[in-house]
Amino acid sequence: MKTHNIEINPHQLNAYGEAEVEKIIKHELCHYHLHLAKKGYQHRDPDFKALLKQVGGSRYCKSLPDQGKKRVLPYRYKLVCQTCKTVYMRKRKVDPRRYRCGKCRGELKLTTV
Numbered sequence: 001m002k003t004h005n006i007e008i009n010p011h012q013l014n015a016y017g018e019a020e021v022e023k024i025i026k027h028e029l030c031h032y033h034l035h036l037a038k039k040g041y042q043h044r045d046p047d048f049k050a051l052l053k054q055v056g057g058s059r060y061c062k063s064l065p066d067q068g069k070k071r072v073l074p075y076r077y078k079l080v081c082q083t084c085k086t087v088y089m090r091k092r093k094v095d096p097r098r099y100r101c102g103k104c105r106g107e108l109k110l111t112t113v
């Protein structure tokens, strides 16, 4: 599995121009570098923010703003009410103990789809 691939798609080149793409690459390299260094590599981490500022990277990640909206995550989990059997589809794993059925306040059970 290639986890550290840095991909820039041609669509991005057109939308942003080369200078901006270079900044996006720098942004990606910040993730990459910090991840390898086992430092805070996520957007909210101070290490990431500091390094991004240092190298002059883009604030944007790989995806274009309008592409981000189009990307649809598949539903991989469902919460099933144990009382009324209502099913709530979820894209990310959630802790069923933190939620209650919206209809009957019944207990929910998490299963994969």
Ligand SMILES: [Zn+2]
Pocket: 027, 028, 031, 043, 060, 061, 062
């Ligand atoms: Zn990013």
Ligand SMILES: [Zn+2]
Pocket: 081, 082, 083, 084, 085, 086, 101, 102, 103, 104, 105, 106
């Ligand atoms: Zn229910």
